[in-house]
Amino acid sequence: MNTLLQLSFPLRSDLMTTVRLAAGGVCALKDIDFDTAEDCKVCITECLLMLKHRGYAFANVLFSDGDTLSVRVEGEGVGEETEAPEDELSLALLGALLGDVETFERNGKLFAISFQVTHEGSES
Amino acid sequence: MTESELFQRYRETGDVELRNLIAEQYLHIAAILAKKFVGRGVEYDDLYQVASLALLKGIDRFDERKGLKFSTFITPTITGEIKNYFRDRSRLVHLPRKVSELRTSVLRTADELTKELGKKPTAREIAEKLGVTEEEVLMSAEAGGVVSLDRPAGDDDMNFYDVIPAENDVFERIETHDAVSSAVSELSETEKKLVRCRFTEELSQAETARRMGVSQMYVSRMERKILEKLRERLQKSMAE
DSSP states (O other), X not given: XXXXXXXXEEOOGGGHHHHHHXXXXXHHHTTOOHHHHHHHHHHHHHHHHHHHXXXXXXXXXXXXXXXXXXXXEEEESOOOSOOOHHHHHHHHHHHHHSEEEEEEEETTEEEXXXXXXXXXXXXX | OOHHHHHHHHHHHOOHHHHXXXXXXXXXXXXXXXXXTTTSSSOHHHHHHHHHHHHHHHHHHOOGGGOOOXXXXXXXXXXXXXXXXXXXXXXXXXXXXXXXXXXXXXXHHHHHHHHHHSSOOOHHHHHHHHTSOHHHHHHHHHOOSOEETTXXXXXXXXBHHHHSOOTTOHHHHHHHHHHHHHHHHTSOHHHHHHHIIIIISOOOHHHHHHHHTSOHHHHHXXXXXXXXXXXXXXXXXXXX
């Protein structure tokens, strides 16, 4: 699994568009169709929102290249245990749009989410 | 009443008022999900409508006995419907480029001629100016931009997608097969053998000649005669 791109940034709403643009760029680089790329952008936004609701101040988004494109979104800083009501929807949406969604906890708190961007032509 | 009780009651009674109550309670999910897909070329209102209809369908399909929360169940259902909507919207019939270009030229020429002649031009006048046939002008006038395959075709419930034949129309293939079989059955045994070698086994003329113990020239002449005969019979059967 090769790292394609890693973004580290303060978890602020005004930076979401930049992250989405970068995600679109990575998808284009991997010849991922437009619709799947849009789904990937939605999923990254959902992950960032979930981390933001938990009080993380920074986030890392890691795009890795294997049989499929893997994305891992990680919170940095001190997270809280709180769960916003929309989080459940966010996770369900992730599962509905893309595959192999995994959540990771540290000290009982969600701190990272990963998923695979499967698309026509990917090997899985 | 808990979520589970509400669904249980609705499943048992089918009471529309209960369904409306459930729908109102979960309509916010349709709104949230519709918003996630804004910016892909479809208005929010349309997406909200699609999501709301999916919510209603989902309420009817949900079985609380399976232990799943409704919000977990409905999210993929609504997302799926929205994605189907995006997919269906791309099912548009685009005009062939030639027709599309001709249509643009016809419209431009019609404008020019209106100014030149001081009256609206006829199809013949436009055709003469463009150096195309009158039929081509009329055909391009009929071809108005793009047409959705979801547009109703006729008075019944069919849309264009339902009535346009597939590229490999299975009925057409069966009909063709029947017609050819019937035409071949009227050939002599030697002719049938040649058809089998050349068109079923796809042997070369030289191999066919060897197999039949005749010259390649004979196979070539016989093949031409057989094809003419078959063509004639097929044309006759089509005319019938």
